[in-house]
Amino acid sequence: MSIRLGILGYGNLGRGVEASIKQNDDMELVAVFTRRDPSTVTINTPGAKVYHQDELENMTDDIDVLMICGGSATDLPEMTPKYAALYNVIDSFDTHANIPTHFANVDAAATKAGKIGIISCGWDPGMFSINRLYAHSILPVGKDYTFWGRGVSQGHSDAIRRIEGVKDARQYTVPIEDALNAVRSGSNPELTTRQKHLRECYVVAEEGADKAKIEEAIKTMPNYFADYDTTVTFISEEELKANHSGLPHGGSVIYTGTTGEGNKHVIEYKLDLDSNPEFTGSVLVAYARAAYRMNKEGVSGAKTVFDIAPAYLSPLSGDEIRHNYL
Amino acid sequence: MSIRLGILGYGNLGRGVEASIKQNDDMELVAVFTRRDPSTVTINTPGAKVYHQDELENMTDDIDVLMICGGSATDLPEMTPKYAALYNVIDSFDTHANIPTHFANVDAAATKAGKIGIISCGWDPGMFSINRLYAHSILPVGKDYTFWGRGVSQGHSDAIRRIEGVKDARQYTVPIEDALNAVRSGSNPELTTRQKHLRECYVVAEEGADKAKIEEAIKTMPNYFADYDTTVTFISEEELKANHSGLPHGGSVIYTGTTGEGNKHVIEYKLDLDSNPEFTGSVLVAYARAAYRMNKEGVSGAKTVFDIAPAYLSPLSGDEIRHNYL
Numbered sequence: 001m002s003i004r005l006g007i008l009g010y011g012n013l014g015r016g017v018e019a020s021i022k023q024n025d026d027m028e029l030v031a032v033f034t035r036r037d038p039s040t041v042t043i044n045t046p047g048a049k050v051y052h053q054d055e056l057e058n059m060t061d062d063i064d065v066l067m068i069c070g071g072s073a074t075d076l077p078e079m080t081p082k083y084a085a086l087y088n089v090i091d092s093f094d095t096h097a098n099i100p101t102h103f104a105n106v107d108a109a110a111t112k113a114g115k116i117g118i119i120s121c122g123w124d125p126g127m128f129s130i131n132r133l134y135a136h137s138i139l140p141v142g143k144d145y146t147f148w149g150r151g152v153s154q155g156h157s158d159a160i161r162r163i164e165g166v167k168d169a170r171q172y173t174v175p176i177e178d179a180l181n182a183v184r185s186g187s188n189p190e191l192t193t194r195q196k197h198l199r200e201c202y203v204v205a206e207e208g209a210d211k212a213k214i215e216e217a218i219k220t221m222p223n224y225f226a227d228y229d230t231t232v233t234f235i236s237e238e239e240l241k242a243n244h245s246g247l248p249h250g251g252s253v254i255y256t257g258t259t260g261e262g263n264k265h266v267i268e269y270k271l272d273l274d275s276n277p278e279f280t281g282s283v284l285v286a287y288a289r290a291a292y293r294m295n296k297e298g299v300s301g302a303k304t305v306f307d308i309a310p311a312y313l314s315p316l317s318g319d320e321i322r323h324n325y326l
Numbered sequence: 327m328s329i330r331l332g333i334l335g336y337g338n339l340g341r342g343v344e345a346s347i348k349q350n351d352d353m354e355l356v357a358v359f360t361r362r363d364p365s366t367v368t369i370n371t372p373g374a375k376v377y378h379q380d381e382l383e384n385m386t387d388d389i390d391v392l393m394i395c396g397g398s399a400t401d402l403p404e405m406t407p408k409y410a411a412l413y414n415v416i417d418s419f420d421t422h423a424n425i426p427t428h429f430a431n432v433d434a435a436a437t438k439a440g441k442i443g444i445i446s447c448g449w450d451p452g453m454f455s456i457n458r459l460y461a462h463s464i465l466p467v468g469k470d471y472t473f474w475g476r477g478v479s480q481g482h483s484d485a486i487r488r489i490e491g492v493k494d495a496r497q498y499t500v501p502i503e504d505a506l507n508a509v510r511s512g513s514n515p516e517l518t519t520r521q522k523h524l525r526e527c528y529v530v531a532e533e534g535a536d537k538a539k540i541e542e543a544i545k546t547m548p549n550y551f552a553d554y555d556t557t558v559t560f561i562s563e564e565e566l567k568a569n570h571s572g573l574p575h576g577g578s579v580i581y582t583g584t585t586g587e588g589n590k591h592v593i594e595y596k597l598d599l600d601s602n603p604e605f606t607g608s609v610l611v612a613y614a615r616a617a618y619r620m621n622k623e624g625v626s627g628a629k630t631v632f633d634i635a636p637a638y639l640s641p642l643s644g645d646e647i648r649h650n651y652l
Binding site: 016019020023024096099100103120125127129130131132133134136137138139140141184186259260263264265266267268269270271272273274275278279281282283286289304305306307308309310311313314315318319321322323324325326 | 342345346349350422425426429446451453455456457458459460462463464465466467510512585586589590591592593594595596597598599600601604605607608609612615630631632633634635636637639640641644645647648649650651652
């Protein structure tokens with residue numbers, strides 16, 4: 001019997017989860033749930049339904065794990081605890097400062113319901129987090145560095161779009177090669193924000209807009225750009241569509257540690273992703289398998305990627321896993 | 327209270343484990359156990375004892391986890407099941423074809439005793455294995471590649487030393503840059519053994535030995551060298567000591583996968599290690615913490631790195647782990 005999944009929220013991440021489910025023979029998408037009028041939403045899975053999210057109250061017998069594909073700012077803090085009272089749930093909550101509260105809220109609801117709620121799943125938080133933990137645990141004397149990119153930051157792209165005279169924009173976060181190389185050499189450099197990443201902005205201006213003013217507004221924007229070396233390139237709407245419509249991303253977690261009489265070790269985990277939402281969705285789906293199986297074994301409450309043994313992610317048996325991967 | 331460790335076997339790996347224990351405040355080395363006359367063995371930990379391995383029959387109240395630092399060919403198949411009947415144990419068994427038998431033997435002994443036996447721990451098998459599993463589970467459509475080196479292969483160095491006229495030797499396994507780059511590009515190349523790795527040999531010949539004959543014997547040795555491009559460089563004993571006395575190693579697990587409509591993703595886990603035994607020993611020590619804690623929770627039987635949630639490796643609390651690494 002397949003693991004029956006539901007997707008709540010059908011944006012980029014929801015579609016990434018849907019694409020991943022198709023690659024997993026032991027998984028089945030039952031339905032997509034949306035805040036919108038369901039008749040306006042077309043999905044890519046024949047046989048799966050689209051329902052208004054209010055229907056989630058009535059589907060507990062039909063869905064094993066609910067993939068909550070909302071935003072961290074306002075959706076997930078409300079949705080994940082609410083639905084952890086009804087379903088095993090997975091989310092990708094990434095507002096770091098609020099993780100203790102979110103974890104506690106999901107834990108209370110999930111524990112009471114006998115369900116599992118895996119929060120902060122994806123690649124950062126997620127796979128990058130696991131790699132930081134493994135490295136620190138293996139080599140207690142050392143330091144971790146995280147670089148992001150080259151990839152599109154949705155938050156920074158949105159910030160540019162809010163500037164007067166901007167029609168559309170795409171922002172790439174770019175790790176600085178010299179900084180990467182210094183870290184990989186094991187020299188443990190102290191790096192400022194500016195030394196680690198560049199920000200490349202591709203901007204479509206409205207007709208007659210003051211481009212110099214837009215560029216100035218971007219480069220001086222606090223939190224988003226002021227602390228970085230930022231390039232601004234004005235392009236046409238056609239060029240944006242043709243060359244910047246994808247959502248690539250990636251990055252590296254690099255850990256440099258020391259053992260014995262000064263022996264150095266460098267551990268690097270690196271991702272180079274054509275599609276951030278499809279990769280993130282794929283991570284969520286693998287953890288849905290874990291949530292389902294662990295809950296069948298009687299485990300409940302809030303969990304993160306740290307709490308889940310790798311074997312739970314695989315559809316293979318223990319014998320097969322040892323044969324293929326050990 | 328500290329986790330009390332014993333080390334069985336005081337070669338390179340045993341010393342690597344000892345070095346790692348010193349970096350972990352929650353760990354304590356109680357004793358080293360040896361087949362040799364204990365009075366001939368000097369260790370680097372003040373306060374720890376050296377005993378003959380027969381004493382292991384009498385130390386079950388004093389040691390929480392026994393680190394079995396023997397060879398995979400003959401030591402571990404016998405030692406690990408034997409001592410899993412008395413202690414939580416960790417080994418680094420790496421004879422891939424014999425893992426099912428070893429796992430079954432350790433599982434039977436450990437289960438009966440209510441102990442945990444973690445087998446095949448280290449970096450390959452070990453951290454590389456985990457990365458293969460995570461990658462295959464996240465991206466079911468894809469392919470993994472493992473490259474080793476640049477690093478010293480003890481087995482290949484030993485094989486050269488057995489050739490007539492060879493006084494000493496050091497063999498480096500070297501990944502071929504073109505192959506690495508082809509894999510990293512996501513092109514999913516089919517690579518032969520020869521296309522993936524070179525073998526560099528540094529050989530000290532005995533006086534008057536026939537160097538051409540030695541070189542021929544190395545390059546045509548089946549299994550070890552015949553399938554590789556191999557370089558042989560004769561050097562003096564002094565040069566071997568000066569430039570080739572370390573045991574560096576490392577390598578990469580690279581996974582290339584596809585999602586959706588042909589989006590490619592490359593995941594790479596890369597190690598660059600000054601000391602193979604110290605890094606391997608550090609992995610074993612982190613898993614000793616996991617064995618101790620899981621056994622306290624009532625878990626027993628044979629385990630591998632796949633079965634152990636990352637959080638068990640860290641001395642930190644769940645809150646601290648989420649705060650520091652998520």
